[in-house]
Amino acid sequence: MDEAIARLSRLGYMGLEDESESDSPPIPEEVQIEDSPIYRIERQLGKGGNGLVCAGRPIGPSTSSDEPSTLSDEPSTSSGQTGPHAAEVAVKFQQKDPSGIEANIPREWKVYDDLGENHGIPLPRVLYRGQQGDYNILVIDLLGPSLQVRLVDNHPSIPLAAVACVAVEAISILEKLHSRGYIHGDVKPDNFLLGPPGTPDERKLFLIDLGLAVRWRCHSTGLHVRYHQSPDHFRGTPLFASVHAHLGRTSSRRDDLESLAYMLAFLIRGQLPWHGFQAEDMLICKKKMATPLEALYHSCPPPFLQFAKFAVNLSFDEDPNYARYISLFRGMIGQNPYVWPVNADAARESIEGDAPPKSSLLRGGLTRLQWISIFQEHPPMRQRIRYNVDNVNLPLFIEEARADGMYVSSVASRLNLWAVVMDSGTGFTAQVHTISPESLPQHWIREQWARNYHITAIAGADNGSTLVVMSKGPQNCRQSYHVANTFPYGWIKRKWAGGTYVTAMATVGGNWVVIMSSATGFVHQVVEVDFQYPYEGIDERWKQGYFITSVAATPDQVAFVFSIPEEEPVGGPQEAAQTSNFPETVVAETWPRNYYLSLLCYSRPVS
C-alpha cells in the first residue's frame, strides 16, 4: 500500500490547529499555474491533514484563450470572468515533498486523472493544477459549506428526515464512485459539501478529497483486490474509520459504507461513543467493536440501524446492495423533500433491490472468545490430550505419554491449569520442559539452546507462570523471542525481513510472547489480529493457501499467524473450532477422520 497516502492520527476536524503549520512555507498571495488566470488568494476555507484550501478570485486573464480543460460533466460554478465580481474558485495547496523522494504528484490528482471525464460522480471539477513555489496546487470549483458546518456546527438539532436525505444522497454518491472502481477511504462530514449558496446546486451534495481513494477493483483485470491485513497500517480519520481500517485490512467498498453509518450516527447524536480518544486509534477500534449498534442508534428511527447492520456485516468482496440501502430511508423523507437542506434525488431514482438481508452477522458487539482449536489432517497417528492439569500432575502425564512414544505438540492454559496435546507424529527426537513461576525462564531457555533444543510450544497462565517446551530435531534452527504488552507486529515484520518466521506464541499475564525461528520450512507468513474471532480473515487466508501455524489471545484480542509451507503439507485443509468448553467433543468427532488437534489456545471471557 502506498505509504505516502497514509495519514496517521489525523485531527479530523477543520478548525483544529495543526502544530506543523508554522513549518509550512507561506501560502502565496497570488497563484497562476499553467495557463490559468491569476487568482488572488482571499481567505481560508478549510485545512486538512494534507494541506490548506483557500478561496481564490481571478484578477487577471488566463495566458491562454482556451477554456480550462474539465474533468467532469457537472455544471460549472465559475464564470470565466476576472475582477471583483468574478466567480471564486477553491485552491487546494499541498506542500511538495521537501525531500523530493516522493513523486511530486499528489495522489488525488492521479485519481482525478484515472476517473477521466464524464465520470458522473458529484465531485468538484478540476479547473487547473500545477506547481508554484513549494506547493502542488489544485484549482477546483468552489462549493458551499460542509455537512459538518451546515448540519452540525450551525444546527443544534438536525431533523432526522434531513439526515435521511444525507443518507440516500451519500449512498448514491458512493455507489457512483465505487462503480468507477474506487473507494473514497475518508468518508466523514467534512468531506461532503453542499453546492454554493444561492446557486441551483445549493442543496446538492458533493464529495470532496480523493487523497485517500484507492482502487477496490483492479484496472486491468477487473478483479477484486486481494485480502490482506497489516495491523500497523491505519489510514483514514479515526472517528469515522471502519474497524477493518483500524485493523489494517485492505480497503474495500464496505469500509466507505461503515464510515457512512458512523457519520449518520454522528449527525444525529452530535458525537460518537468513542469521541475523546482521537489519537489512540486502537482504543477507538475496541470501543467501536464493543458498542452494540442498537446502542449507537438508540432511539433513532429503524432505517439507520438497519443500514448500519448491513454495512458492518458486509464481507470483504461482497457487492453492496445500494438500492436496498436507499430504499430503507425512503419512508422517512416524506412527500415533500424540498423542505430539507439536502436534496434526496437518489430516493426517487432508486428501485429496491431483491437480495434478502444476510442472516449471519459478522459483527454485533464483542464475541466471548474461549477455546480456539485448530485441526489438521495427518496420516494416522496416536494423540493424547489432557486439560485442567496442575503443576504437579503435568510431568507425570508427559512422562507417561513419552513412554508411549509421544511428544508435546501444543500447550495452553486456562484458569492457571494446563492443557497439553501429545502425539506420535511430531518428528522430535528429544524434549524438555519447564514451568517458570514468573515470566519467561530466560536463563533456562539459553541453556537448552546451547544443547540444541528449540522452543516448540509455549503457554502462559493468568498468574504469570509460563510453561515452555523445547525439542530437538528434525532440524536445527536459530531462535529469538520478544515479550511485549501490545501485539509486537513491528518486531515480527523486522524479523520476517531477516528470513525468520513465528513458530510459537502465547500470552502470559497480559503480555504477548512471540518466538521466531530460522529454518522453519515456511516461505511466507502473515498475521491476523482482531478484537473478535476473525472468521472472515481465516477464510480469506485459507483461500489464499495459508495454514494457521500459531494462535494466542488476551481476554480481548486474538492473533493468528498464517504460513505458507515450503512443501505442500500432507493432508487436507485445516479446520478451526471455537467452543466455550474444552473441545473434547470436537476431538472425538475429528479423530476418526484423521484430523488431529494441532493448535490450542484459551482466551479468558470478557466479564
Ligand SMILES: Nc1ncnc2c1ncn2[C@@H]1O[C@H](COP(=O)(O)OP(=O)(O)OP(=O)(O)O)[C@@H](O)[C@H]1O
Ligand atoms: N471545493 C471546495 N469548496 C469549498 N470548500 C472546500 C473545497 N474543497 C475543500 N474545502 C474545504 O477545505 C477542507 C479541507 O479540504 P480537503 O478535505 O480536500 O483537504 P485535505 O487536506 O485532503 O483534508 P483532510 O485531511 O481533512 O482529508 C474541507 O473540509 C472543506 O471545508
